[in-house]
Amino acid sequence: MSDLLFADELPEPEPTSTRPPWTVLIVDDDPTVHQVTELALVGFEFAGRGLNFVNAYGGAEARTLLAQRDDIALVLLDVVMETEHAGLDLARYIREELRNQRMRIVLRTGQPGQAPEEQVIKNYDINDYKEKTELTKRKLTTVFYAALRAYRDLMIIEQSRQALRRSIDAITRVYDSHNLRQFASSVLEQVAHLLGYEAHGLCASRVSAYAASHAQGRLKVLAATTQYQGLLDDSEVQELPPKVHAALQRALDQCTGFFEDLRYVGYYRTSAGNESLLYMEFTDLIDAEVRELLEIFCANVAITYESLLMREEIEETQRSTVYIVGEAVQHRAKESGFHVQRVSEIAALLGQALGLPDAEVEQLRQAAPLHDVGKVGVSDSILDKPAVLDAQERQHMQLHAQIGYELLRHSGRSLLQLAATIAHEHHERWDGQGYPRGLAGEQIHVAGRIVALADAFDALMGHRPWRSAWALPQVLEHVRTQAGQQFDPQLCELLLQSQPQLEALYQRWPDPQPRLH
Known part of the structure; x- marks a missing residue:
């Protein structure tokens, strides 16, 4: 199959x-x-x-x-x-x-x-x-x-201690399906040792319905003991070893688990219709209590995995919604359709280079696309003007920073709170000459400083009705000259060191009229 x-x-x-x-x-x-x-x-x-x-x-x-x-x-x-x-x-x-x-x-x-x-x-x-x-x-x-016998038991205790250490280390990171696999694998190995058996095996799940986009109906490994660790990598796939394939297929066809010889195959079906299996090989016969414990393990991993997939689906929907809103605003402003994606990725690149925690980098990536959401409150005549704005028009345009802040700040969600800060501060300058509040230096939130540089960088790389796109070396030189004036000098240095990543980014999401040379 x-x-x-x-x-x-x-x-x-x-x-x-x-x-x-x-x-x-x-x-x-x-x-x-x-x-x-x-x-x-x-x-x-x-x-x-x-x-x-x-x-x-x-x-x-x-x-x-x-x-x-x-x-x-x-x-x-x-x-x-x-x-x-x-x-x-x-x-x-x-x-x-x-x-x-x-x-x-x-x-x-x-x-x-x-x-x-x-x-x-x-x-x-x-x-x-x-x-x-x-x-x-x-x-x-x-x-x-x-x-x-004594040596074997001591080794079981030592291996269980190591597995418990890995479990404790992993439990704080079980926030997505990938980390669940690491955690569940440690627990599975620990379970085998604590039962007093030498065993190796895997726990797998085939998801359907709402999660079909994640697993595409394929059976994926959720946990594996050391001998099966290679199966946790989804980068490439191949058919299982014949005897394992046949055992799992039998359980799927019969919708039930079974025990034979020195191996056990457990079967569990979640309320959403997702199927999970546990395959274990032992050196000695196992009793009914051990089988029951392994079935409970399989069921709990399957239910947790299902919940994490649902959460990932919600998070992906949230990310997509943010991009759609950001793109809609940029489309109304006649700017490049990939502007929000590039600003998002450049911001994440800078956040990572700055040493921000992974969770903060990801939140920055998701919030950055809303930096110009306040432009929904700017008139079309100003957004569509094919020339440089005069003083009065520029003053009206600058209101979008405050408008965006007001639109987002009332949400209790941390993502939208960060987006509100970014919308409010991404036009502030390091030297204090920006708007709307004239903040300077580290008075500006780090996310505001990051998106300020990312937004300005991508704006210069893009074509506008009143000017052509700049070449990448020209934009990098501009960043160099504005370090300590318009932009945070540390962030400028990090951006200048990231030219290969920037070139790859603009190849992935090109501007209609890009100039890299």
């Missing part, structure tokens, strides 16, 4: 049977001990993973090896090697210098008198102590199960 599409950059997950083995380090100066240990554990598996043995024949060699890798789950450690306490020194090195508390350390000795058990257990942070003579194959297998 063609609508089951996801982002590129992800290889097909490997089957559970090929999961990486547990790494076990044997440290002993007797090669026979290495051989016997490996022979005794042939065919051993825990949690669907076999063993990978790494060998060191002394404490110094083991230190070099441990400094190079951090994937060792268990170390079988002899006590007497280069020195009588080489093994004990290595145990202390692992815990105190490497600060590795996850690795399980099992001390094996053929000379118990050199390291009495009670003293060693008390003074060294080891996990087990065995005499080599008592380590039969059965007992060695028991040691491996106990040690690897």
